[in-house]
Amino acid sequence: MAVVLLNWAFWLVSVFYAMRSGAAYRQGLPSDLLFWLRANTLVAAFLPLTMALVTRSLVSERKNTGGIDLGITPWIGVSAMLAALCFSESFLIENKLTFWVSRGPAYFIYAAITLIAFIVWCGDLMLKARRLGGIERVEATLLTACFGFISITTICLNVAGHFLKYPELNRASIVVTQMGFILGAVGITIYRVFDARQILLTLAVRVSLAALLGASLIFGHRLFSHSAISELALFAALVGCAFLILPLDRATRRWFGLDNETASSALRATTIQLARTESNPGNLILTFERMLRDELHASSAQLLFNHGSAYAGNQLTFPKSRIGQQSLASLGWATPESLGRRRPAPAHDDLATFLRENSLGLIVAIPLGSPTPSLLIALGQKERQAPFTYPEVENLQAVGELMDNILAHSRLAAEAALQAKLEHLALMSRGLAHDLKNLLTPISTFIVHTDGAYAAATPEAEVHTAAKRSIRTMTDYVREALFFSSQLTPRFEASEPAQILATVRELSAARAAQRGVEVVVTSTGADELTVDSVLVQRLLGNLVANAIDASPPGTKVIASCVETNPGWARFEVEDHGVGIPPENLAKIFEPYFTTKDYGNDVRGFGLGLTICEKIVNLHQGTILVKSDPGRGTRITVDLPCAPTAFALTPENPPRS
Numbered sequence: 001m002a003v004v005l006l007n008w009a010f011w012l013v014s015v016f017y018a019m020r021s022g023a024a025y026r027q028g029l030p031s032d033l034l035f036w037l038r039a040n041t042l043v044a045a046f047l048p049l050t051m052a053l054v055t056r057s058l059v060s061e062r063k064n065t066g067g068i069d070l071g072i073t074p075w076i077g078v079s080a081m082l083a084a085l086c087f088s089e090s091f092l093i094e095n096k097l098t099f100w101v102s103r104g105p106a107y108f109i110y111a112a113i114t115l116i117a118f119i120v121w122c123g124d125l126m127l128k129a130r131r132l133g134g135i136e137r138v139e140a141t142l143l144t145a146c147f148g149f150i151s152i153t154t155i156c157l158n159v160a161g162h163f164l165k166y167p168e169l170n171r172a173s174i175v176v177t178q179m180g181f182i183l184g185a186v187g188i189t190i191y192r193v194f195d196a197r198q199i200l201l202t203l204a205v206r207v208s209l210a211a212l213l214g215a216s217l218i219f220g221h222r223l224f225s226h227s228a229i230s231e232l233a234l235f236a237a238l239v240g241c242a243f244l245i246l247p248l249d250r251a252t253r254r255w256f257g258l259d260n261e262t263a264s265s266a267l268r269a270t271t272i273q274l275a276r277t278e279s280n281p282g283n284l285i286l287t288f289e290r291m292l293r294d295e296l297h298a299s300s301a302q303l304l305f306n307h308g309s310a311y312a313g314n315q316l317t318f319p320k321s322r323i324g325q326q327s328l329a330s331l332g333w334a335t336p337e338s339l340g341r342r343r344p345a346p347a348h349d350d351l352a353t354f355l356r357e358n359s360l361g362l363i364v365a366i367p368l369g370s371p372t373p374s375l376l377i378a379l380g381q382k383e384r385q386a387p388f389t390y391p392e393v394e395n396l397q398a399v400g401e402l403m404d405n406i407l408a409h410s411r412l413a414a415e416a417a418l419q420a421k422l423e424h425l426a427l428m429s430r431g432l433a434h435d436l437k438n439l440l441t442p443i444s445t446f447i448v449h450t451d452g453a454y455a456a457a458t459p460e461a462e463v464h465t466a467a468k469r470s471i472r473t474m475t476d477y478v479r480e481a482l483f484f485s486s487q488l489t490p491r492f493e494a495s496e497p498a499q500i501l502a503t504v505r506e507l508s509a510a511r512a513a514q515r516g517v518e519v520v521v522t523s524t525g526a527d528e529l530t531v532d533s534v535l536v537q538r539l540l541g542n543l544v545a546n547a548i549d550a551s552p553p554g555t556k557v558i559a560s561c562v563e564t565n566p567g568w569a570r571f572e573v574e575d576h577g578v579g580i581p582p583e584n585l586a587k588i589f590e591p592y593f594t595t596k597d598y599g600n601d602v603r604g605f606g607l608g609l610t611i612c613e614k615i616v617n618l619h620q621g622t623i624l625v626k627s628d629p630g631r632g633t634r635i636t637v638d639l640p641c642a643p644t645a646f647a648l649t650p651e652n653p654p655r656s
Contacts, residue, residue: 329371507537
């Protein structure tokens, strides 16, 4: 690209001096016009070669033989032939009597060869572009449109200006060339990618409308030039054309699909319509992902939400500990192509690595400009790895903010409904648990007093044993139900994660031994955090118990505290058991929902994970479940090291 710009700069310099020498020549003053005219065409003679070099570097199709690129050799010959024609005596013919320099036969041979060379180059590049993908295809298309066709247009304007004796055409060729080179250079070097078809159609529409406006003014001026109201008529024509051009511009942009606002409005309307048909936040997320994938022609679409130490979705996680996340927050959006064109930086490189590792074509942070985005939208590569254009990025940013607002309202509504449901269930559970507790008391007393009263292996002894097991199960249920229905207030205190994990392992040792599972605990995270240690032990104890029951004998359950973002502690419980089916993932935190028919008890109560979620919410944390059926489950709990919403030492009654 630098070679093309250097060639263009030399050409502009020679054109400037040729125009200045031409003005002196026409006045009969000493002038070096012939020199600068030859210099002008000599510099232009090497443009086909420089364009071929740029093409080879972009398309990356070098075929080296003996250190010589055979694909460039014909272009070297063409440029050498054109340069030789510039020094031919019949190239320029000077008439000193009329102070005019005309083009000779060699010039027209030069023009014909250059025209053919650019036509061949454009055709070759267009064929190569069809086999390319991603940013290479965009750059090849821009080269063809801006440099190729503009160069062909410039040659035609120069030849037409000479034959028609109309120098304005020659001057217009300079303007056309400058516009083409500027547009091509900007299109290849800036980090924003635009659709070449849209750019060319937009330019064509605007130029056509400007030409229409100019023609209307010229016609109006000539029509009323000999009347007394010529100036007033010209002003009226200008105002009338202006009012006509504006709606015509909007209409033509809509006809050719160039109106980005129309596309954005259609996408927003689709989003609102989908939100009206689905109220469940989980299902709404899946619906939005399908819509984005289909509308933007991406291989995948994922919504990633803030989960404490990471942005996570159904299948993708972007840890906040990566410096690429900081880069994304500052940039607002990123594609592999835009990052490749930005100034190198470690954060940009890490973000580009994340996109490449997950085969992403675009990632957008919502809201734009926020240091802590609430939502990330990640899109997979488009078909044939075509890059996402900046208008598509703008559309996604607009619809992303709408989705974020819709999902926030949906979550609030769902949480309010769930809270009302939980309060109702808690009231029922509390009443039922107290009644059962009262009913169990005499039965438990009877079982205790009759223990050992029956001979072993008798029917009475077997019934007694079954009764003791049932009483124990019912007592566990009563305890869980009372805990679920209680209004808890955390009692925060400085605690050591390692000590909490050690206590959990000790309490679950008997259950693990009976199941033939080993519980392994590790702590490499924060040395100390402020939590309600009793509640956190209950939380981790429930998770470890579920993991033990789901694990086959001979496997391990790993409970750990790992290092994450400053100010946060992450607890993880991982097993290699049966896993959770995808259709049940959205229901596992609902009270009394259970599919547990394994482990120590025939069936679970459906309150364990509900209690876990309640404890996490009391600590202002987040809980995330990832499960692969048949391979295991990992539950991640992120807790702040020092919650701020509650007093650290409230006076609370003991917990059962």
